[in-house]
Amino acid sequence: MIKSLHKQQNKLAESKHQLEILSNGIFKNGDLPKFKDKISETNQYPLKSEKLEILQINVGYMCNQVCTHCHVDAGPDRKEIMTKNTMLQCLDVIKNSNIHTVDLTGGAPEMNPNFRWFVEEASKAGIQDFIVRSNLTIIRANKKHYDLPDFFKKHNIHVVSSMPHWTKGKTDKQRGDGVFSKSIEALKDLNKVGYGKPNSDLRLDLVYNPSGAFLPANQSAMEQDFKKALNDDFGIQFHNLFAITNLPISRFLDYLIASENYEDYMYNLVESYNASAVKNVMCTNTLSVSWNGYLYDCDFNQMLNLPVNSSIKHISEYNEALLYKRNIAVSQHCYGCTAGAGSSCQGSVI
Numbered sequence: 001m002i003k004s005l006h007k008q009q010n011k012l013a014e015s016k017h018q019l020e021i022l023s024n025g026i027f028k029n030g031d032l033p034k035f036k037d038k039i040s041e042t043n044q045y046p047l048k049s050e051k052l053e054i055l056q057i058n059v060g061y062m063c064n065q066v067c068t069h070c071h072v073d074a075g076p077d078r079k080e081i082m083t084k085n086t087m088l089q090c091l092d093v094i095k096n097s098n099i100h101t102v103d104l105t106g107g108a109p110e111m112n113p114n115f116r117w118f119v120e121e122a123s124k125a126g127i128q129d130f131i132v133r134s135n136l137t138i139i140r141a142n143k144k145h146y147d148l149p150d151f152f153k154k155h156n157i158h159v160v161s162s163m164p165h166w167t168k169g170k171t172d173k174q175r176g177d178g179v180f181s182k183s184i185e186a187l188k189d190l191n192k193v194g195y196g197k198p199n200s201d202l203r204l205d206l207v208y209n210p211s212g213a214f215l216p217a218n219q220s221a222m223e224q225d226f227k228k229a230l231n232d233d234f235g236i237q238f239h240n241l242f243a244i245t246n247l248p249i250s251r252f253l254d255y256l257i258a259s260e261n262y263e264d265y266m267y268n269l270v271e272s273y274n275a276s277a278v279k280n281v282m283c284t285n286t287l288s289v290s291w292n293g294y295l296y297d298c299d300f301n302q303m304l305n306l307p308v309n310s311s312i313k314h315i316s317e318y319n320e321a322l323l324y325k326r327n328i329a330v331s332q333h334c335y336g337c338t339a340g341a342g343s344s345c346q347g348s349v350i
Contacts, residue, residue, distance in 0.1 A: 018253055019304045022332040032270055035334045042275045046327040047284070049297070052320055054286040056103040056299060056345065057090055058082070059115065061291065063107040064141050067162075067175045069209050071249040071303055074107040086293040086315065087118045091125070093318045100128040103286075103345065105299065108138045110145060123155040131158045133207075133345075137179055139186040149186075149193045153202060159195060160242070161187070163206040166229035174211045187236045196238040205240045207347075213261035215272060215340050216243035219348045242347030245269075247336035249303050269335035277342030280349035283328045289315050297328045299345075306331065 039045045060081035063074035094102060102122055109115055109132060123130055132152065139148045152159055163183060164174045171180035187204075190196060196204035206226065210216050223241035230236040246252045248265065256262040283297040287308075293315040296302040306329040307313055312322050342349035 018249065019306070019331060021253070021257075022248065022304075032266055032332065035330050035332055038270075038273060038335075039275075039278055039330075039338075042278070044275070044278050045330075047278070047281070047330060049324060049326050049328060050284045052097070052099060052285065052287055052323060054101040054103055054282070055090070055094065055097075055099045055289065056105060056286055057289045058105050058107075058291050058299060058302065059087070059109045059112040059118070061107045062111045063135065064111065064138055065108070065135055065176055065179065067251075068255060069174060069211070069246050069252045071247055071252060071300060072107060073250040073303070078107060080291045081112055082114075082291045082293075084114045084117070086291075087114055087121075089293060089316045089318075090289060091118075091121055093315060094122055094127065095125045097318070097320055099287075101131065102127050102129075103131040103133070105133040105345075108135050109133065110138045110148060116151065119151075119155055119157065123157075129158055130156065131160055133160045134162075134186075135175075136161045136163070136183040136186040137175075139189060140182040146189075149189045149195065152190075153193045153195070156202070158203040158205070159190060160205045160207060161190075162209075163187075163226070164209060164211060166226055166233070170211055174209075184234055184236070187230070187238070188234065191235075191237055196236070198237065204238045205242060206238050207242045207244055209244050209246055213256060213259065213265045213268075215245055215268065216343075219243040219341065240347070242345075243341075243343075244345070244347060245336045245339055245343035247300050247333050249300055249333055266332070266335070269339045272339035273335060274338055274340060274342060274350065277338045277340075277349050280342060280344075281334075281337045282344035282346070282349075283337075286345075287323065295323075300333055300337075301329055304331065304333065 036045050061072055061074045061078035066075040139145055164171045168180040190204055194200050195202040208222060222243055226241050248256055256265050288296040288299045288302050290302050295308045295313060297308055309327045309329055310323055312319050337343050
């Protein structure tokens with residue numbers, strides 16, 4: 001218990017240090033404009049919550065993978081797991097609010113010991129869209145997870161799955177040896193029960209993150225490339241591809257600094273800034289719940305320990321009226337969500 005507490009304290013210290021790097025980074029080519037100043041130019045500061053439609057719940061940082069770009073710094077050694085009591089508090093909000101989408105994430109959310117119970121209970125609330133973000137390999141990790149495709153189907157879960165590339169080399173380089181093969185088998189399992197088929201209501205979407213210090217290419221064009229390659233090579237089908245920009249947080253920030261790409265990447269984000277993307281960023285209609293029930297404007301702010309600007313700090317205190325129209329907490333990492341076509345957990349925002 002003491003060792004776990006020390007690790008959590010270290011992670012909080014790391015978050016604080018990373019936020020200081022983002023806020024006070026000194027660059028040889030001149031300081032970057034502050035994000036709040038940038039959106040002020042188009043009268044969009046302070047950025048405000050416009051509506052509360054999506055509750056994104058991180059049920060724990062434990063994961064069976066250790067991906068190089070992971071902004072959650074998830075892995076098998078993470079012990080932060082949402083308790084059943086906190087899940088009950090989330091259920092109370094789901095049942096008694098205007099939220100129409102529940103988005104479960106992690107780590108690997110399936111590794112929370114109460115994951116199945118929570119899905120069963122939350123699905124009874126009549127949610128319009130119930131998302132589980134799966135890394136795919138968890139389905140093939142061991143026999144107790146083999147039936148996940150059937151479990152997802154039973155509860156009409158919208159499965160959003162990570163898939164860095166349609167080739168083994170690029171996928172394994174980013175996510176670890178053997179990940180590509182396990183992901184392909186998991187996608188076949190999902191297809192087998194009806195997920196991803198053109199006329200199926202069982203939604204299967206894939207998520208692409210760039211493997212290096214660059215922005216994703218056009219989402220629509222990449223979707224067509226992914227669909228053709230996966231269908232031609234493996235007979236796999238899916239609905240949509242979400243292209244998500246890697247934000248300079250956690251492992252990806254460490255990579256940028258270690259590879260001496262940090263300054264160039266940040267300049268790239270700023271130079272690609274798109275004011276039209278600001279009005280559609282996910283923090284304007286999403287509330288992020290951490291494993292211990294605390295509230296954030298998005299899961300990126302959660303990783304930097306930037307809580308909501310509200311007197312309501314915890315899911316147990318949820319009050320929609322007080323959270324509505326709150327000022328969103330912003331910092332330099334927000335350039336990642338407003339670069340190019342914009343980026344959110346649902347992919348491009350433009």
